[in-house]
Amino acid sequence: MKLRIDARHIPVFASGAVLVLLYVAGCIAFRDRGFTELSVVTDLFRDENAVLGIAGIGMTFVILSGGIDLSVGAVVALTSVLIATLTFDRSLDPRVVGTVSEWLPHGLHPLAAIAIALAFGAVFGTGMGCLIHFFQLPPFLVTLGGMFFARGLAFMVKSESLSIKHPFYRQTVQKVLKVSLTDQVDLPLTAFCFVVLFVVGLYLARFRRFGRYVYAIGGDEKSAVLMGLPVGRTKVLLYTFAGFCSAAAGVVYTFAVSKGDPLNAGMGLELDAIAVTVIGGTLLSGGVGFLAGTLMGVLIFGLIQTLIITQGNLSAWWTRITVGALVLVFILLQNFVSAASRKTAERQRAAAHAANET
């Protein structure tokens, strides 16, 4: 049987090929600098990459529906600051003032704070989704407003970065909640959060009606309405999920760095998340794309960073240039693919027409 590849899958295969190519190239070039070790692979799933990955999951859903979410980075900053202030124990450091510690002298338990932060992210997303759906506002502007709002709110809650000293963070997260693969290599909690949320996203996208609705709305919203799909509910839920993912990325950020930071947390994250989604082969016009592609996009992003750090001589800014170039290559590839599939469809239609004539 001849192997047939759906045109929609080509970009995902391409990102897979880039990923493998980068890894193999790294292994060959930097064999003597420990690139072949397991830790290089596990590093791709932890800390900053986990934050980016979780943000990318939400972003993929939003982009699949034909929208965009610019508020991701700001929500990460806001949740990190919320958790840091809510868990803040005033008795440990009485010099810090101007937090909620006035009416919560010993702070909340981090788990409660995390629950509040996640709920807040979801509600925030719902609010944006409602504005987008009920008033037919462009997602670009609404989430831009959301970005300003969340970042400003983060500064209002706490204007400087505040480290989290609660024993849950210092002990449980850092030392207990992790799996040791070998003596030196272990998978921290951040990597697990990433993997779990990815699986949840995959389940929602592939095995729930919700996922199909999202694809349908992204493909053609008017058709989705005419087919009787619950477009409004899906769109609002979609932004709720995206807000939840952003908040989860913020929680993972606090796991990774043990602090809340209104300024640096999630700075520019929304753009990186869009970039990895595009590199993963998702069309920005919506309707076409796969979460697995986004995962590969995140891994490619992380791998480029590792390569540049391992190489040693290149400045870190080459990461941005390479990512920009990759985005370019992938959008050109997508253009090519969509043009090709359009031609195929036309040819099929012409053939069917000719068959009818005879």
Added chain:
Amino acid sequence: MSGTANPERLRRQWVSKLLWPVVALALLAGYNLVATEGFFGLRWLDGHLYGPSIDVLKNGSLVMLLSLGMTLVIATGGVDLSVGALMALSGAVAAGLIEQGSMSLGVLLAVALAVCVLAGAWNGLLVAVFRVQPLVATLVLMVAGRGVAMLITEGRRITIRRIYEAYDQFVFIGNGFLFYLPVAVTIVAAMLLATVLLTRKTALGMFIEAVGDNDTASRYSGVNARVVKFAAYTFSGLCAGIAGLIYASNIRTADASKAGMFLELDAIMAVVIGGTALTGGRFYLLGSIAGALLIQMLTTTMLMHGISSDEALVPKALVVVAVCLLQSAEFRRRVAALSLPIRRVAGRRSAP
């Protein structure tokens, strides 16, 4: 909605679109007149005008410049995310060349601007010829442009020191005064005048609106949609380049990591506040300028009331959402539907 070719109606639309941002601006100015002490106080120092209202003009000049190019790009139905990164790029190129000291100021500014024009042309090429979505096409330079700027400055902040030959003239751009006003404001005025004349006194403006309204229809009626789009992005690159030079000159530093950060979003916001819809079509250059001034006045007002510029993001967000809501046909319809029963009741009462 803008389908009619009746010139009288188009003119009225122009006025009504400009109304909202100007009313908002006037309200804010009125508030400042009452509640902010010394907001309209002008001082005359060394033959120059100083005061918070002049600061609004001067600090708003960057977003005003960016919004000029952004208006035309948005009018063609696109968006340019790369302007912030291009600002960083032009500043970095100029500062790098000044540091080298091998070129005269005029040549060096021309080179910096040429780089940005080329970058804008690149965006235009991707959008117009390769038909890449504008959001993604300009995302490439937004991500990579700042990286290139960092490479040029080698990751440093290049301080423009007094010892460099071109110091006085270069610093003049962002700090000097021309016709009693800051040079930056004069540049904005000149660019605005040129853009308005170019788009409204020639057919170019109509071409842009035709392309933004309906790409295919404009092509069939003989407008070269590709060239129009290409030109819009190139112009946006030029505006970003000028803004980058003003910024670098003003702070006497090329800071590739901070220059123009998030200004692309401010510029888009200014354009939308000014009445140009993100879907393309009719555009309002004066509206965009009013929008940019509104954003800047909001920031300055809050600074004078002791609210930090970071916290000022929250009211800014509320303004964005409020303006979007006001312009949303759906929102207007819902408000009208809400007020309908009230009007009906009122109507019955007044009836005999």
